[in-house]
Amino acid sequence: xxxxxxxxxxxxxxxxxxxxxxxxxxxxxxxxxxxxxxxxxxxxxxxxxxxxxxxxxxxxxxxxxxxxxxxxxxxxxxxxxxxxxxxxxxxxxxxxxxxxxxxxxxxxxxxxxxxxxxxxxxxxxxxxxxxxxxxxxxxxxxxxxxxxxxxxxxxxxxxxxxxxxxxxxxxxxxxxxxxxxxxxxxxxxxxxxxxxxxxxxxxxxxxxxxxxxxxxxxxxxxxxxxxxxxxxxxxxxxxxxxxxxxxxxxxxxxxxxxxxxxxxxxxxxxxx
Amino acid sequence: xxxxxxxxxxxxxxxxxxxxxxxxxxxxxxxxxxxxxxxxxxxxxxxxxxxxxxxxxxxxxxxxxxxxxxxxxxxxxxxxxxxxxxxxxxxxxxxxxxxxxxxxxxxxxxxxxxxxxxxxxxxxxxxxxxxxxxxxxxxxxxxxxxxxxxxxxxxxxxxxxxxxxxxxxxxxxxxxxxxxxxxxxxxxxxxxxxxxxxxxxxxxxxxxxxxxxxxxxxxxxxxxxxxxxxxxxxxxxxxxxxxxxxxxxxxxxxxxxxxxxxxxxxxxxx
Numbered sequence: 001x002x003x004x005x006x007x008x009x010x011x012x013x014x015x016x017x018x019x020x021x022x023x024x025x026x027x028x029x030x031x032x033x034x035x036x037x038x039x040x041x042x043x044x045x046x047x048x049x050x051x052x053x054x055x056x057x058x059x060x061x062x063x064x065x066x067x068x069x070x071x072x073x074x075x076x077x078x079x080x081x082x083x084x085x086x087x088x089x090x091x092x093x094x095x096x097x098x099x100x101x102x103x104x105x106x107x108x109x110x111x112x113x114x115x116x117x118x119x120x121x122x123x124x125x126x127x128x129x130x131x132x133x134x135x136x137x138x139x140x141x142x143x144x145x146x147x148x149x150x151x152x153x154x155x156x157x158x159x160x161x162x163x164x165x166x167x168x169x170x171x172x173x174x175x176x177x178x179x180x181x182x183x184x185x186x187x188x189x190x191x192x193x194x195x196x197x198x199x200x201x202x203x204x205x206x207x208x209x210x211x212x213x214x215x216x217x218x219x220x221x222x223x224x225x226x227x228x229x230x231x232x233x234x235x236x237x238x239x240x241x242x243x244x245x246x247x248x249x250x251x252x253x254x255x256x257x258x259x260x261x262x263x264x265x266x267x268x269x270x271x272x
Numbered sequence: 273x274x275x276x277x278x279x280x281x282x283x284x285x286x287x288x289x290x291x292x293x294x295x296x297x298x299x300x301x302x303x304x305x306x307x308x309x310x311x312x313x314x315x316x317x318x319x320x321x322x323x324x325x326x327x328x329x330x331x332x333x334x335x336x337x338x339x340x341x342x343x344x345x346x347x348x349x350x351x352x353x354x355x356x357x358x359x360x361x362x363x364x365x366x367x368x369x370x371x372x373x374x375x376x377x378x379x380x381x382x383x384x385x386x387x388x389x390x391x392x393x394x395x396x397x398x399x400x401x402x403x404x405x406x407x408x409x410x411x412x413x414x415x416x417x418x419x420x421x422x423x424x425x426x427x428x429x430x431x432x433x434x435x436x437x438x439x440x441x442x443x444x445x446x447x448x449x450x451x452x453x454x455x456x457x458x459x460x461x462x463x464x465x466x467x468x469x470x471x472x473x474x475x476x477x478x479x480x481x482x483x484x485x486x487x488x489x490x491x492x493x494x495x496x497x498x499x500x501x502x503x504x505x506x507x508x509x510x511x512x513x514x515x516x517x518x519x520x521x522x523x524x525x526x527x528x529x530x531x532x533x534x535x536x537x538x539x540x541x542x
Contacts, residue, residue, distance in 0.1 A: 069433050089439035099434050103452055116440040116448060 013080040014167035014200040016043040016066060020075035022225075023061050034225040036061050038075060041219070041228065045167070046198040050211040052257060053221030054266040059204045062226070063172050066202060067093060079168060089117075091168035092161030096176050098153040100145040106132065106156050107141040113163040124163055131159040135189050151182035158190060162197075169194075171203045175210070183207075184242055187214060195238055212253045213240055220260050230260045316498050324502045331500075335488070335507050342484040343511065345401060345473040346466075349408020353465055357413040358458070361420025382414045386472065390479040404476030404484070411472035412465035419461020423454030459523040466519050470512040485511075 022037030036058030043049045053059045064070035066077050068088040077084040079091075092113075100109045110128040111121040132138060135155040145153055154174060161169060174190075175183040191214055194201060205211050211218045212234055220230040232253055236244055244250050261267040301321045307313065308320040315323065328335060360378070364371045386407055393403040427450055435445045477486025485508050492500030 064433070067437055069436060087436040087439070089437060091437065093434060093437045095430050095434065097428070097430055099428065099431050101449070101452070112448070113438055116435060116438045116444055118444075 013045065015045045015080060016041070016168065016200060016202065017078045018042070018062075018066065018075070019077070021062070021065055021072045021077060022074045023058060023065065023070070024073040034073075036065075036224075036226050037072075039226075039228060043200055043202060045200050048194055048199075048201045048203065048214060048216045049219060050203045050205060050215040050217075051219045051221060052205055052208060052211040053226055054223050054261070054264075055206065056224050057221045057226035058224060059221055059226060060172050063170050063202060063204050067091065067170055088168075090166055091170060092164075092166040094154070094157050094161050094169070094171045094174040096173040098145075098150075098157040100153055100156055100160075102145055105142050105144060106137065106148070109145065109156055110159045110163055113160050117164075119164075127165075128159065128163060131162055132156075134193060135159060135186075149182070151178050151186055154178060154186055155189070158186075158193075162193065165197070167200055169199045169201045171201065173204050173206065176205070176207075183210070188242065190214075191239065208254055208257050209245060211257070212250060213242070213244055218253070218257065220257055222264050223266060229264065230256065232256060316496065319499045319502055323499055324506060327499045327503045328506060331503060335485075335503065338483060338485050338488045338504075339507060339511060341401070342473050342477065342486065342508075345404040345408055345476065345484065346469045346511075346515065348401075348405040349472055350412055350466055350469040352405065352409040353413035353416050353469065354462070356409075357416030357461075357465070358420050361417040362424060364417070364421045365424040378414065378417060381410070386411045387475055387479075390475055393476070394480045399480040399482070403479070404473050404481070407476035407479075408469040408472030411475070412469040415461045415464040415468065416458075419457045419459075419464075420454065423457030423461075424450050426457065427453050455523075455527045459519065459527060462519050462523075463516060466515050467512060470508070470515065474508065 018039050018041040020037070021039045022034060024034045035056075039062060041049075051059050051062070061070060065072045066079075066084065066088075068077070068084040068086050079088060082088075101112065104112065107125070107128055108121075110132065111124055114124045115121045129138075129141065132141060132155075135158060137152060137155055137159070140148065140152065145156070148156070154177070158174070175186055178186060187210055194214075203211075203214060212232075215234050218230075218232040218234060219228050220232070221227065222229045234253060236247070236249055258267060304318075305321050308315075308318055360374065364375060389410075390403070390407050393406045397403050397406065431449060432445065435449055440448070473484070474486040474489075477484040478490060481487040485504050489501055489504040489508075492498075492504060
């Protein structure tokens with residue numbers, strides 16, 4: 001098994017195309033209520049796109065549709081040249097919950113990714129160990145999830161998603177359950193990994209600062225039914241640190257997003 | 273598997289785990305003994321524990337001989353309940369149609385008083401072993417169905433999504449995810465079922481039998497041999513407790529330690 005550094009990036013051909021995707025839930029009647037779309041979106045190979053939107057705007061549904069885990073009511077998704085029909089497996093997903101299996105050690109939780117696909121987990125031990133070291137969990141291989149903090153658990157979930165070096169990584173509010181400090185740290189750790197390995201990433205969040213700091217491009221969604229309302233290219237060079245938040249560019253992007261949220265009634269001003 | 277509680281404090285608490293119930297039991301018998309002596313209770317109503325123990329020792333060969341068929345009935349009934357209950361519980365989770373079709377029937381089967389249909393079993397399969405096994409089975413299989421169903425259904429839907437995105441086949445998802453998640457629940461059902469199987473076997477023997485601890489109990493009662501009744505009860509209770517803990521021993525071996533409910537959690541759920 002080649003080490004992480006030696007392996008070629010597998011990102012080519014992992015462009016994500018979302019074309020006219022909508023989601024409706026029929027509530028008995030003939031006309032269903034639309035929760036999402038229509039969404040047209042292209043994420044270039046190796047691009048880091050964050051999607052911010054208010055709760056209930058369907059952003060998680062969109063991610064689930066891209067992964068082939070939820071059926072779109074209309075439209076289609078393609079990753080590379082392949083149309084997504086049914087669960088798309090050549091990707092890594094990180095959910096808001098870490099979804100670690102309590103009865104497996106940290107290492108075995110990471111190796112689950114290989115095991116479940118019928119691959120020999122022993123062949124991936126060194127990769128798993130490298131990934132764990134990369135997120136600061138060296139020495140925790142034999143611990144059980146209940147012995148870890150929330151931030152550490154989510155780091156394990158990230159390692160599990162990355163074990164097979166998937167070209168596409170989908171993240172559904174992965175840091176929402178973490179406290180503010182841990183959240184920043186894990187986010188920067190992940191940004192670091194992304195820089196090294198150039199994945200195509202769609203990252204859902206409702207934190208504006210997080211969306212800007214991580215992204216090549218921020219997409220702002222409207223309230224339900226969620227549509228893409230604003231597209232912002234973040235022209236701050238990588239690698240970025242949390243200090244980026246002090247710069248005028250950052251303030252500019254944040255204001256743009258806030259203004260859009262205010263226009264949509266997601267945020268409103270007080271006493272001014 | 274390494275147990276990190278092998279410290280002196282751990283050893284002390286483990287000793288406490290054994291000593292505490294033994295002390296409580298001893299206190300119970302002491303109180304009983306004292307009450308019968310001080311209040312001059314008629315031994316035909318409540319004999320002293322010492323005379324019961326003496327009788328058990330005296331009749332040990334006979335009691336052992338009568339215990340054997342009862343034990344066989346319990347184990348066969350319990351085994352049959354697992355063999356049928358676990359697959360039905362699984363089927364109910366995976367097939368909504370089967371759930372709709374069978375679940376009301378299964379619930380209804382539990383509402384029929386087992387004591388009332390036990391005589392029917394005698395008519396169907398005779399006074400021998402099968403009628404008792406049938407009662408033990410019927411009374412113990414329901415908790416197994418329910419706990420298996422509940423355990424298998426308790427999986428986080430996001431976990432299923434994760435497994436799908438990792439390309440897991442339904443079989444792999446079952447083995448690597450659903451089954452381990454379900455095991456603690458299945459075992460709590462098995463423990464209830466085991467104690468019910470003991471009841472079932474005795475009910476079966478009460479209806480018609482010429483051997484077994486239930487028969488011994490009825491016979492002693494007919495003779496107004498209260499000490500004999502209590503002796504059979506003691507042996508039966510001990511048998512039930514041993515069987516219950518046998519299930520727990522298997523649980524400890526099968527359910528991963530890191531996933532077992534801790535005793536504190538269990539005492540809350542109970």
